[in-house]
Amino acid sequence: MAYSKSRYLVRRFQLDPSLIIVILLLSIVVISGFVLSDRFGTTRNFMNVLEQSSGLGFASIGQAMVVIVGGIDLSIGAVVTASTIFMAAVVDLHPGLMIPMIFGTLLFGAMIGFCNGYLTIKTGVHPLVVTLGTASILNGSVLIYTLQPTGGVPYWFEEFAYGRIWNVPISGLVMLSCFALTWLFLRYFQAGRAFYAVGESPEAARLSGIQSSRVILLAYSASGFFAALAGVYFVSRTGVGDPRIGDPITLASITPVILGGLILGGGKGNVLGVLLGVILISLLGNLLNYMNISTFIQWVIQGVIIIIAVSVYVDKGEKL
Amino acid sequence: MSDVKSIRSYLKIFKQLGGLIVPLSLVILVGTAILLQPSFLSINNVQDILTQAAPLALVVLGQAFVILVRGLDLSVASLMASAAVLATAFNAASDAMIPVIFLVTIVASAGVGLINGLLVAKRNVSPFLATLAMMIVLQGIRFYYTQGAPSGSLPEGFRVLGAGRLAGIPVNMLVFFFFFCILGWLLHKSSFGRKIYITGGNPKSANLVGINADRVTITCYVICSVMAGIAGLFLVGFVGTVDNWVGRSYEIDAVVACVLGGIMLTGGKGTLWGAATGALILILIFNIVIILGLPVQAQLIIKGIIIIFVAGLFSRSTQH
Numbered sequence: 014m015a016y017s018k019s020r021y022l023v024r025r026f027q028l029d030p031s032l033i034i035v036i037l038l039l040s041i042v043v044i045s046g047f048v049l050s051d052r053f054g055t056t057r058n059f060m061n062v063l064e065q066s067s068g069l070g071f072a073s074i075g076q077a078m079v080v081i082v083g084g085i086d087l088s089i090g091a092v093v094t095a096s097t098i099f100m101a102a103v104v105d106l107h108p109g110l111m112i113p114m115i116f117g118t119l120l121f122g123a124m125i126g127f128c129n130g131y132l133t134i135k136t137g138v139h140p141l142v143v144t145l146g147t148a149s150i151l152n153g154s155v156l157i158y159t160l161q162p163t164g165g166v167p168y169w170f171e172e173f174a175y176g177r178i179w180n181v182p183i184s185g186l187v188m189l190s191c192f193a194l195t196w197l198f199l200r201y202f203q204a205g206r207a208f209y210a211v212g213e214s215p216e217a218a219r220l221s222g223i224q225s226s227r228v229i230l231l232a233y234s235a236s237g238f239f240a241a242l243a244g245v246y247f248v249s250r251t252g253v254g255d256p257r258i259g260d261p262i263t264l265a266s267i268t269p270v271i272l273g274g275l276i277l278g279g280g281k282g283n284v285l286g287v288l289l290g291v292i293l294i295s296l297l298g299n300l301l302n303y304m305n306i307s308t309f310i311q312w313v314i315q316g317v318i319i320i321i322a323v324s325v326y327v328d329k330g331e332k333l
Numbered sequence: 334m335s336d337v338k339s340i341r342s343y344l345k346i347f348k349q350l351g352g353l354i355v356p357l358s359l360v361i362l363v364g365t366a367i368l369l370q371p372s373f374l375s376i377n378n379v380q381d382i383l384t385q386a387a388p389l390a391l392v393v394l395g396q397a398f399v400i401l402v403r404g405l406d407l408s409v410a411s412l413m414a415s416a417a418v419l420a421t422a423f424n425a426a427s428d429a430m431i432p433v434i435f436l437v438t439i440v441a442s443a444g445v446g447l448i449n450g451l452l453v454a455k456r457n458v459s460p461f462l463a464t465l466a467m468m469i470v471l472q473g474i475r476f477y478y479t480q481g482a483p484s485g486s487l488p489e490g491f492r493v494l495g496a497g498r499l500a501g502i503p504v505n506m507l508v509f510f511f512f513f514c515i516l517g518w519l520l521h522k523s524s525f526g527r528k529i530y531i532t533g534g535n536p537k538s539a540n541l542v543g544i545n546a547d548r549v550t551i552t553c554y555v556i557c558s559v560m561a562g563i564a565g566l567f568l569v570g571f572v573g574t575v576d577n578w579v580g581r582s583y584e585i586d587a588v589v590a591c592v593l594g595g596i597m598l599t600g601g602k603g604t605l606w607g608a609a610t611g612a613l614i615l616i617l618i619f620n621i622v623i624i625l626g627l628p629v630q631a632q633l634i635i636k637g638i639i640i641i642f643v644a645g646l647f648s649r650s651t652q653h
Contacts, residue, residue: 139644309473313477
């Protein structure tokens with residue numbers, strides 16, 4: 014009975030079975046939050062979490078797109094760092110260029126992503142190695158330019174990170190709409206459907222008339238674009254370019270992707286699951302902070318959650 | 334057009350050279366170094382380079398085993414630091430404790446490797462994620478134990494192990510040579526080594542010919558973790574002080590060294606000799622950057638360029 018009911022739910026809401034675990038974990042966190050802390054379950058707190066999760070959210074969208082086409086992007090953190098420096102340094106010299114520089118930074122990120130994709134396709138080297146290489150080059154260049162936070166942006170730009178519309182954070186709204194647009198794109202557009210085909214099997218996709226290399230280029234460019242968007246968010250939040258800010262983002266961006274039911278090796282998954290993953294990680298961190306649990310234990314919990322999630326999902330034979 | 338042709342003919346030369354790429358690049362690097370700095374080959378400098386290379390080379394030996402069975406171990410750096418912290422936990426003053434410290438570290442590291450191996454082989458978790466999660470978990474436990482700032486001391490003997498010399502040869506290089514011989518015999522002369530190559534080439538057909546592929550994979554992860562634990566102890570002896578980040582970025586460097594040494598990330602191809610040479614090449618490159626008087630950060634940029642270039646060369650020369 015219970016079995017058929019869950020089957021019904023899965024079919025009725027087109028629920029990916031792999032999403033069940035993230036929904037389960039999310040409900041555990043929310044329920045224990047309401048029980049354990051009286052400050053957790055307030056609108057104010059939820060809005061704060063939404064605002065703080067935006068950076069991770071942007072980075073995860075890009076990572077998700079690359080993972081769907083069967084790759085992985087380990088340069089996301091480096092792109093985040095480089096774009097914060099690029100933006101803050103240029104705007105510091107020419108404050109008038111604030112608005113154009115937002116688009117300039119996004120373009121900059123997309124271009125680096127494009128290079129990643131191009132190198133992956135042209136050299137045939139594993140994306141892990143290619144993106145590691147570009148990350149190393151970017152980090153080295155940034156650290157030669159500066160060793161400490163540098164540059165600055167006009168004060169009003171913090172509105173992007175901290176501003177509210179009807180009490181909803183602007184950055185959170187931007188993140189949610191990015192997720193929605195990506196979801197629509199991947200689900201209802203021909204080019205988006207091609208992402209899954211290429212992830213499943215690039216060769217089969219090529220034979221059925223999809224230009225695999227274009228899809229892969231698009232995925233990596235999108236990854237760079239969203240990493241740069243995360244960079245713009247961090248500049249807005251901190252007001253400076255920080256040569257170390259992206260370091261934890263690379264690996265952090267992979268966790269929600271995995272929790273959301275995407276599989277390394279590609280071809281499967283739903284970006285809305287990734288959004289749930291981002292919310293889960295952020296709410297969990299928030300709850301553990303309220304419970305006064307040390308950051309170090311939070312790391313352990315995060316690692317254990319990854320292990321639980323990946324050992325419950327049945328992975329595709331192909332491994333990374 | 335003629336450019337394309339000449340590039341093609343260069344590629345052809347590389348293809349014909351095949352296995353010579355690694356030793357050849359080593360010769361070229363040493364040659365460049367001597368040209369730049371005539372004192373490069375002085376006994377002191379050679380000793381220094383070997384002392385620096387040994388800990389990385391120890392890690393690379395283990396990483397090679399894991400990559401040969403289509404795996405990847407990102408937890409090695411975290412394990413190295415954890416081994417160092419574990420060693421200080423004894424707070425021992427007498428050198429008589431050194432064997433005990435080594436024994437405990439080896440057993441603990443083997444446990445970590447066993448968990449990695451079980452997750453990858455039995456639960457079919459992608460090696461990237463399993464070892465990534467392990468990296469975060471170890472990091473959390475380590476930081477929680479030390480509360481951010483390690484205390485405790487090591488016996489004096491560690492200094493000798495990490496930086497001492499025996500008849501002019503660095504002690505840690507002798508230890509590396511010892512392990513190189515044992516593991517080289519295991520990989521290239523014993524029947525277990527054949528099993529590793531068959532499993533890495535194709536796990537399914539390995540099972541069909543009666544090899545317990547899971548057991549081979551798990552053993553490789555255990556070997557890798559044990560080598561990382563030992564390398565951690567030698568590195569802490571070299572550095573002289575314990576901190577929570579001993580060996581940081583060694584996981585990346587070890588993978589890079591393996592790739593440089595011609596071990597394929599797709600598994601089943603490459604030699605231990607190549608891997609060890611890869612480690613030496615990487616250290617030489619770092620050394621040359623310093624000789625050139627470039628800032629240390631330039632190491633990152635050069636490392637990145639070399640990763641992409643060499644990996645591209647290898648995948649080209651084997652693809653066709």
